[in-house]
Amino acid sequence: MTRSRNRPSLSALTALGLLALAGTACAPIVATRGNMADPERLAEIKPGASRQEDVAGLLGTPSHVGTFDQSVWYYIGQKTEKTAFFQPEVVERRVVVVQFDPQGVVSNLKTLDASQGQEVDMVDRATPTSGRELGFLEQLIGNVGRFGSKTGGMTGPGAPTGGSRIP
Template identity: 40%
Template sequence: MPRRFSRPLLRLAAAGLLGLSAAGCVIGEEFRHGYVIDEAAVAQVKPGISAEQVLQLLGTPSTVSTVGNKSWYYISQNTKRTVMFLGERQQDQRVLAVYFNQGFKVERVAIYGEQDGRVFDFISRTTPTSGGEQAFLGQLLRGLTRFEPFRNAQ
């Protein structure tokens, strides 16, 4: 008699173990990449302060402009992975932009992100006008997530 009960019990234990191991793979994880925007530090960056003061308040920028106006960009990205071992999906991306004048004093500050699929400035609550700056910000917000280095490689 004990032998008859051991097979169904063994199958039940195996199914339970398989179910528990599969449930461990469905845990969602959230990740923060890049610069974490500190609202208190951003509030201290006022027009007229020097680039050195900006470095002390915000730290080293993620990237700087090399052509045209002098701008520093701090890039922050939040991603989420719903299933273990699969790729991450972007949830939110923000770009803190600090614009300088010719004397390397802060001219203005903006935090860009996407709202309803369009580039949006969360400080002035406006959508930037067309031009080189918007194209660059659009590339930062959209292009980085679609980077496929081996797509055309054969």
């Protein structure tokens, strides 16, 4: 059997397919979370002129409203990239802070990015709870005999009684 010189071999096609598959597997997955306020829409908000309704119409509802001061709105968003099995990396983070005066007019508007943020270390401690931890074998042995009866090992109020059977 002779093979045409112009047609690629099966192994070459397989290698090319695997290479293409490997290339797409390593492409980062981009995820946007929260409200990444569009800079063009932010430019439309004018301190001293724009009202709460205008801001809500342009940016939507805020991600958070100030806990102690309801006249401060926060729009929080971030963009991450994740490649294969690695941890996601924050590519862009933006917090827009909109402050209103008592009449509901924008008094201050500022945009913060990741460089103005503060890293917080997570605490690895666990909160102790009452009771005792059961090991795997204790859990396994504790279940022996619970599934053999008609009630499924359940006793007490609300447990099935087996009842009468109608033939």
